[in-house]
Amino acid sequence: MNPRPLEGLRIVEFAVWIAGPGGGAILADLGAEVIKLEELIGDGDPYRRIGRGMGVPIKGETGTDMNPWFDASNYNKRFVSVNTKTPEGMEIAYKLIGTADAFVTSMRQQMLLKRSLDYDTLHAKFPKLPYAHFLDWGEKGPLKDKPGFDATTYFAQGGVLGNSAPEWGEYVGNFPVGFADNWSGITTAAMTMAGILESKLHGVGDYCNSSLYNEAFWTQRLSLMQVQFGVPFPVDTKKPSFPTINTYRTKDGKWMYLCISDYDRYYNDLMTAIDRSDLIDHPVYSKIAELAKSGKKQEIADVLIKGIGSLTVKEVHERFDPKELTIEDCVSYDELLKSEQAWENDFLHTIEYPTGDTSIAMTQPINMRNAPHGYERAKALGADNNLYLKELGYSQEAVEDLRKREIIA
Numbered sequence: 001m002n003p004r005p006l007e008g009l010r011i012v013e014f015a016v017w018i019a020g021p022g023g024g025a026i027l028a029d030l031g032a033e034v035i036k037l038e039e040l041i042g043d044g045d046p047y048r049r050i051g052r053g054m055g056v057p058i059k060g061e062t063g064t065d066m067n068p069w070f071d072a073s074n075y076n077k078r079f080v081s082v083n084t085k086t087p088e089g090m091e092i093a094y095k096l097i098g099t100a101d102a103f104v105t106s107m108r109q110q111m112l113l114k115r116s117l118d119y120d121t122l123h124a125k126f127p128k129l130p131y132a133h134f135l136d137w138g139e140k141g142p143l144k145d146k147p148g149f150d151a152t153t154y155f156a157q158g159g160v161l162g163n164s165a166p167e168w169g170e171y172v173g174n175f176p177v178g179f180a181d182n183w184s185g186i187t188t189a190a191m192t193m194a195g196i197l198e199s200k201l202h203g204v205g206d207y208c209n210s211s212l213y214n215e216a217f218w219t220q221r222l223s224l225m226q227v228q229f230g231v232p233f234p235v236d237t238k239k240p241s242f243p244t245i246n247t248y249r250t251k252d253g254k255w256m257y258l259c260i261s262d263y264d265r266y267y268n269d270l271m272t273a274i275d276r277s278d279l280i281d282h283p284v285y286s287k288i289a290e291l292a293k294s295g296k297k298q299e300i301a302d303v304l305i306k307g308i309g310s311l312t313v314k315e316v317h318e319r320f321d322p323k324e325l326t327i328e329d330c331v332s333y334d335e336l337l338k339s340e341q342a343w344e345n346d347f348l349h350t351i352e353y354p355t356g357d358t359s360i361a362m363t364q365p366i367n368m369r370n371a372p373h374g375y376e377r378a379k380a381l382g383a384d385n386n387l388y389l390k391e392l393g394y395s396q397e398a399v400e401d402l403r404k405r406e407i408i409a
Helices: 019-029 068-074 087-097 109-114 119-125 150-156 179-202 212-219 221-228 263-273 288-294 297-309 313-323 340-344 385-391 396-404
Strands: 010-014 033-039 078-082 102-105 131-135 207-211 245-249 255-259 327-329 348-352 358-362
Touching (some): 087 119, 102 179, 150 212, 245 297, 263 288
Parallel strands (some): 033 078, 102 131
């Protein structure tokens, strides 16, 4: 049997919430040994406790009999917890970090400096150790020490929410919780691996960082280019900047997203599908360059509003799909959890808990044939302390003494 792709790598993760731990979960699923180092103060990662407030159950004395939200960013990991406010706790942390191939954190810079877990301190001790830091606002600038979440840093200040609203000043709604955090886990995993590769190739322990604010600019770069050239935002679905990349409502009241970027190639088929054969090879409408030059894009948008609006979802698919006119109905989360495509590809799988409950969990998005997805649920705070302290040279008596003095969990 082939080894898992990242088997043999050890990563110490000192991170909370979703973006940093989500990266660790991806690496753990691919075979890395990811040790989650948690503060003994405050019962570790606060993400352990938030599920109940968001309608997701937490069961069991330690919250590990059932805790789907925490599991989602912390499966397949090992758990060590120390009191980093004590010299003995920091000694354990440094010894553990010294065995790692990378250090991953999402803590704010002031906190890392207080704990002497900042890059400069660790680099002086371990010059070949890559340091992957996921931040809220970035390493520098006036906001670098301000707390942030995907709701505030990415969606609000990152321009996503305001530019997705139907109209400035209107109620804009809420985006899914953790939306940007979750794909930021992919960024965390990628920069960690880039740092490991640099260290192994060039013997350098680099400081790698990204942030939610950085993600906002990267993920919206096409829109940010458009706005520089006069494209207005937010985009009104009745007045789209590109009529064949827009949402339309069907006769039976379902919203569908049309996405035809190769306008000239598919124009005639599109007109046929909505019963507007009279517009085939139209001298202005059929070529995007002519349409843009004429200022008549709105006329095509109106044609599509009326045409798609005269068809049911079923009729749209019957007419559009055979011609590869890409359009899909906007599904609910309830519908998404029943997706045959997702189940067939193992994007979704069922988790059973000691409580007898079940939930549907989502698989991380990197699939490798030598790394079939696993899902070992998260453990209690410091559950693997004995294992790693023994490895680091502590006797059982010393471990018990540290526990009694509340230096470890």
